[in-house]
Amino acid sequence: MIDRRLRVLQAIARHGTVTAAAEVCRMTTSAASHQMQALARELGVTLLEPDGRRVRLTPAARTLLVHGETLAAQWERARAELDAHRHGEVGGALRFCGFSTAAAAVVPQTLDRLRRSHPALRLQLRETEPARAFELLAADETDVVVVVATASIPPVTDPAFEQWTLYDEPLDLLVGPEHPLVGRGEVALNDLAGDRWICSNPGRAYHQLVTLACAGAGFAPDIAHFADEWDTGAALVSYGFGVALVPRLADLPARHETRRLRIGIPPVPLRRVIAAVRAGSQHQPVVSAGLDALRESCAALSNLIQSSDE
Structure with a gap:
């Protein structure tokens, strides 16, 4: 329900490199990089900037992350409310x-x-x-x-x-x-x-x-x-x-x-x-x-x- 590319961006924010994020997300570095480029094109903003061997998140990327965390938490709450409609044993x-x-x-x-x-x-x-x-x-x-x-x-x-x-x-x-x-x-x-x-x-x-x-x-x-x-x-x-x-x-x-x-x-x-x-x-x-x-x-x-x- 939530764009999986947000998880890749979250991983980059935590680990500082696309390579490390790709490893955590179980994909190739090339795939992770392409996903970030495609997401940036769709949103019309720059998300990542080179910073030596690492990458730096732009203000736009950090804004997106804030909304991504909100969406993720809301989706977990939605799943909880949907579970309440199911009857029977846990x-x-x-x-x-x-x-x-x-x-x-x-x-x-x-x-x-x-x-x-x-x-x-x-x-x-x-x-x-x-x-x-x-x-x-x-x-x-x-x-x-x-x-x-x-x-x-x-x-x-x-x-x-x-x-x-x-x-x-x-x-x-x-x-x-x-x-x-x-x-x-x-x-x-x-x-x-x-x-x-x-x-x-x-x-x-x-x-x-x-x-x-x-x-x-x-x-x-x-x-x-x-x-x-x-x-x-x-x-x-x-x-x-x-x-x-x-x-x-x-x-x-x-x-x-x-x-x-x-x-x-x-x-x-x-x-x-x-x-x-x-x-x-x-x-x-x-x-x-x-x-x-x-x-x-x-x-x-x-x-x-x-x-x-x-």
Whole structure:
């Protein structure tokens, strides 16, 4: 119902190049470029201007984007109102996108609630990085995103999405069994400023969490090893190759001998887990049911986190 070329223009605005936008929209760079040229001709305005290796949106393009966001949100609301004319059980497809332990901690429980309360739903979970999850959401390839809030995701003011905080989760220190801090009553994050660290690769959400947490404690971590899987990271920690930060709810492999230390001296690093949908889609019965089940799961999870702090 809405000109798909607007999605390409939105992707260009988010990523800065036609090539990156084409990749997100699953088309060739040439096709994306032709679509922008055709749209500009039809509207009689210039939409893109070269800016080095990137492109710059003209004022006309930004005006068009504002109307495009309004149209997209209105279309989602129209779908919600049309769904209200259908009688019977909530059914159809509901697609979740989640990130790592955030997905593992809450989405499977949510899917189980939905399976029992709405058996006609076809449910799917895709695990991916937060920034990619929002790309899929914008492209209508997923319906509900559950991710960690990082600098790589759109701001809460982005009109294309609705975002909500689900819960805040403390990060714990993970050290080897012989680490000097094992057994100490009160531990601060900067007590490990002189240690070597194990972290995920740059560009990933966990890498951002660790570096920002350490910066908040007044130091830059000396990252000795890069591991994207908890299994690899825990193995390195168990052999004394470094220390790490792990989410409170992360399940670590039992075969690796490690010790979790609660950070009791501020600042205590937290990660914020959020949900997001396309603006206007939260009123659709299928998406609304998913969000309700998600909130129920997160309420139980928040109580678990609070009880673990006592």
